[in-house]
Amino acid sequence: MIFKGCAAVMCPPGTFSPSGAATMEYGCRPCVPSDEGGKHNPPLKKVLGSSACPGTNFVYGDLNGDGELSDREILRLLWVYTDGMNWGPDYAMWGDAGTGECLLIGVKCSDKDEVIEIDLSGATLCAESGRSSQHSQACRGLPRELGQLRKLAILKLNEQKYLRTTIPSELGLLSKLQHLDLGKSPFVVGSIPDSIGRLSSLKILNLARCRLNGTIPDGLYRLTRLEKLYFSLNSLSGSISTQLGRLTNLKEFMVSRASISGRIPDEVGDLIHLENLELYGNNLTGTIPASIGNCSSLRRIGTSGRSSVLFRDVLVSYDSLTNASCQTFSTIDCLVNCQKV
Amino acid sequence: MSDIFNNRLSGQLPESLTQLVALQILHVKSNRLTGTIHPDFGRLPFLTWFDVSTNQFHGTIAESFGSSRALRDFRVGGNMIHEPIPKSLCVNTNINGGLTRNYGCDGVLCPLGTYTEQGHAVPPEGCKPCPDGQTTIYLGASACEAITDVDILAMYYNVMFGTSPNEMQRHQWKDPEGDDWCTWKGITCDNNGEISAIRFPLLGLDDPDGY
Numbered sequence: 339m340i341f342k343g344c345a346a347v348m349c350p351p352g353t354f355s356p357s358g359a360a361t362m363e364y365g366c367r368p369c370v371p372s373d374e375g376g377k378h379n380p381p382l383k384k385v386l387g388s389s390a391c392p393g394t395n396f397v398y399g400d401l402n403g404d405g406e407l408s409d410r411e412i413l414r415l416l417w418v419y420t421d422g423m424n425w426g427p428d429y430a431m432w433g434d435a436g437t438g439e440c441l442l443i444g445v446k447c448s449d450k451d452e453v454i455e456i457d458l459s460g461a462t463l464c465a466e467s468g469r470s471s472q473h474s475q476a477c478r479g480l481p482r483e484l485g486q487l488r489k490l491a492i493l494k495l496n497e498q499k500y501l502r503t504t505i506p507s508e509l510g511l512l513s514k515l516q517h518l519d520l521g522k523s524p525f526v527v528g529s530i531p532d533s534i535g536r537l538s539s540l541k542i543l544n545l546a547r548c549r550l551n552g553t554i555p556d557g558l559y560r561l562t563r564l565e566k567l568y569f570s571l572n573s574l575s576g577s578i579s580t581q582l583g584r585l586t587n588l589k590e591f592m593v594s595r596a597s598i599s600g601r602i603p604d605e606v607g608d609l610i611h612l613e614n615l616e617l618y619g620n621n622l623t624g625t626i627p628a629s630i631g632n633c634s635s636l637r638r639i640g641t642s643g644r645s646s647v648l649f650r651d652v653l654v655s656y657d658s659l660t661n662a663s664c665q666t667f668s669t670i671d672c673l674v675n676c677q678k679v
Numbered sequence: 680m681s682d683i684f685n686n687r688l689s690g691q692l693p694e695s696l697t698q699l700v701a702l703q704i705l706h707v708k709s710n711r712l713t714g715t716i717h718p719d720f721g722r723l724p725f726l727t728w729f730d731v732s733t734n735q736f737h738g739t740i741a742e743s744f745g746s747s748r749a750l751r752d753f754r755v756g757g758n759m760i761h762e763p764i765p766k767s768l769c770v771n772t773n774i775n776g777g778l779t780r781n782y783g784c785d786g787v788l789c790p791l792g793t794y795t796e797q798g799h800a801v802p803p804e805g806c807k808p809c810p811d812g813q814t815t816i817y818l819g820a821s822a823c824e825a826i827t828d829v830d831i832l833a834m835y836y837n838v839m840f841g842t843s844p845n846e847m848q849r850h851q852w853k854d855p856e857g858d859d860w861c862t863w864k865g866i867t868c869d870n871n872g873e874i875s876a877i878r879f880p881l882l883g884l885d886d887p888d889g890y
Contacts, residue, residue, distance in 0.1 A: 625690030640706040
């Protein structure tokens with residue numbers, strides 16, 4: 339049951355919500371009899387717009403009043419929190435709570451109709467607040483309830499130009515998550531939560547080109563299944579832990595222009611599957627560990643100190659050798675590369 | 680982003696890196712790396728992009744780089760490299776965007792007395808001659824400098840004792856960036872503090888009069 343109509347003004351008798359009415363984010367919840375005698379309930383039965391009900395908890399985001407958050411209700415919260423009305427024309431159904439979650443553009447479900455993938459890279463989250471350049475109430479960032487999508491394997495919210503959010507620590511509850519991508523979203527702020535270390539299935543973590551600060555949390559080094567890590571172009575601090583050696587499945591370690599300091603730990607030599615090591619443009623000191631010679635799969639080492647050379651972008655031009663990609667940067671190195679076209 | 684710092688990695692390029700047979704790119708530009716450039720890097724079969732520019736490497740470029748078939752970018756400017764450059768590199772038109780086609784060896788490293796920001800010839804003018812009164816000491820310079828007496832002493836220091844501090848101490852030579860070179864053993868200055876004589880006791884050139 340989705341509350342509509344009059345409930346949006348005042349909750350019907352025998353129901354309640356924190357604001358006394360149904361909103362975009364939650365409905366009115368029926369009062370649950372707190373004891374057999376029903377002593378506490380009768381007064382509410384004739385009252386409209388109750389904001390509390392003794393003995394009955396309210397679950398934020400609960401649209402149908404069943405006291406639980408379904409996957410659909412969580413997705414609806416995400417839609418409300420990030421100005422879903424302006425995501426784009428393909429995403430109109432997200433606002434209609436009557437449309438099942440597996441029918442929504444950007445959502446994929448398992449055979450058991452469990453949400454296993456959210457890919458909103460085609461939507462424009464928080465578009466209105468971005469255009470008006472004011473911190474709109476319409477953009478409250480990612481809801482922490484996302485952490486309750488327990489079967490989620492892929493979460494892609496990359497290239498969101500306007501999405502202003504922190505990374506909720508509750509995302510650490512997503513124990514099935516294999517791929518988390520918030521890359522190229524310049525208003526993803528705050529620190530990387532230590533709870534990220536609880537994403538025990540994670541293989542790909544892309545937080546590059548965000549606006550993250552703080553250190554690389556120790557929790558990260560518990561992600562022993564991690565294969566690709568992208569932290570480049572952030573304002574991090576601190577150094578790379580010697581625990582790096584625990585990430586033995588790592589193939590790509592890209593932490594360039596991320597303001598990190600300290601030494602490259604000798605344990606980098608334990609990463610025997612490492613193919614790509616990019617650490618250019620940081621404040622690293624010390625020596626290049628000889629143990630890197632153990633990384634027999636290594637194809638690329640980029641530890642340049644020069645921050646003005648966008649190593650990765652140059653690589654793009656290098657691989658594709660198109661003039662178009664060369665227009666994005668201006669170093670002579672690039673021009674020289676382009677001459678090979 | 681304004682709070683970006685350069686890496687300041689020091690020490691040598693570990694020789695173990697030459698064992699990485701899959702290596703395609705080694706890009707360690709703009710650090711403070713020292714030592715020589717190991718010839719085995721030139722033998723890595725897939726090494727395409729080798730950029731060790733703007734460090735403190737010394738010595739020569741090994742012939743092996745000239746024989747590489749994979750090499751496309753070879754950036755070694757801004758170090759302390761001296762002659763000779765392998766002829767095979769100077770005629771390898773695969774490297775550095777074919778700069779060697781027009782510029783020969785200059786497409787690898789600018790010759791003495793010339794410079795470019797990259798340390799190799801860049802169109803349209805190629806390697807630029809140093810301004811009057813300035814020159815370069817090494818190949819592939821990114822800037823020219825005025826060479827003073829004490830710079831020449833520093834070169835002597837580097838060539839003779841450079842990696843051997845013990846030798847330095849034994850002969851009481853101090854940091855060539857210091858300003859009291861007149862007191863170094865073997866150095867004689869005139870009344871103006873200008874170096875008037877150098878004696879080379881190790882080479883048997885010792886002249887008891889200091890001239």
